[in-house]
Amino acid sequence: MRYVEEFRDPIAARGVLAAIGKVVDQIGATAENPVHIMEICGGHTHAIFRYGLDRLTPPGIEFIHGPGCPVCVLPMSRIDECVDIAERPEVIFTTFGDAMRVPGTRKSLMQAKADGADIRMVYSPLDALEIARRNPDREVVFFGLGFETTTPSTALSIQQAAREELKNFSVFCNHITVPPPIKALLDDPHMVLDGFVGPGHVSMVIGTHPYDFIAQLYGKPIVVAGFEPLDLLQSVLMVLEQIRDGRAEVENQYARIVPEHGNPVSLAAIADVYEPRPSFEWRGLGEIDASGLRIRPAYAAYDAEEKFGVGYGAGPRIVSEPEGCACGQVMTGRIKPTGCPQYGTGCTPEMPLGALMVSSEGACAAYYQYGATEDAVTEAVQ
Amino acid sequence: MCLGIPGQIVKITDETRLMALADVSGVRREVSVACVATPDLSDLVGEWVLIHVGFAMSLIDEDEAAKTLEALRGLGEAQETLEAMADGAAALEGSQ
């Protein structure tokens, strides 16, 4: 119980942990025959490692770390395309700092910046808009990435640029959506998943109904969770209770932030600016149908893919992964990060080889940062 | 980037563009309030909001704001976000 003291309310945490232990026993789950619960969101992955929740909970629970870190699933080809755009002399390329170290086949954005490209880390697409206003003779490109939590921000920024008739602002759109990869994982015959902890801040935008298919079509429980440690434990308990009772429902543990129908302004902006791509590539998972968004033709003037002729539609696409990297297997829960031959040697947070090592929301970086020991983690899921 | 950070709306800076000044852990930064806009924007002054990459996405109460901030500090995300805001300010000047 080494970590419980760190909780805001350790007594409540002990109570929930005891309840979790009881339900795990009722289910009859053991270390040899565990229930597999996937936390979808990278923020949850980070919190699980930070607070040692995987070790505080009984061995009958196996956490599978989901694909919910947008930086981690960025394919190398998209980084290459970013570098291509950023290296044009007329371009100021703006990006969230998180994306700077993601490896491409040629170089990362960090290396491109060191080589002289004008790449600027911003906090918000609003910063990119302002840079465009101040530099009318330059092309300002914003690297739009993230799930439904950040998608409204670029949609609203594009709408604002259109209202101002800014001519030198565009977005390189890499926004992705949560439900399609979940469906892809559920359709994968090798995956064993008994229930899900759903993302809190994504759901604040989209509401809880986009997950209905998980319960109704696949018969799996999902509980939308906040990211405080106690939120997570409560949500795990709710998932376990559903499994014990043979129920499969979408439940909302984070109702104080997540409205059932999401945020109407955000949803309207997303629908106005974006449409689904036929498919989009995920690092480690490959192409997934309707899992990415592109800018609608009405806003083509703000679409960097159109403006610079790069990306989807510009030619055949090569799916490449770094040599010796096991990101795909980690991402689908087949092996733990420590099972990758590159872990801690060829791949560290300082010199990441795979994207799961780049961000603290990636499973490999979280393992590395919080010192998961070899013995606790080497066993493969199957 | 994925987790929002709580801030308190200090004043409305641009009615048409739906922009406001927010105080985020002592750092002041302009944010969009489009997603939480009320018919009279001045009603937002003093409110706590959850801010994602410069956009207020949800109204929260003060207690929730405090709890969320503590959770973010525990994860080191609060510091990261404040650094990203400083990066953003430097990027406007082209001084990175």
Ligand code: SF4
């Ligand atoms: S250790 Fe590095 S290369 Fe191996 S799976 Fe993790 S991120 Fe990928």
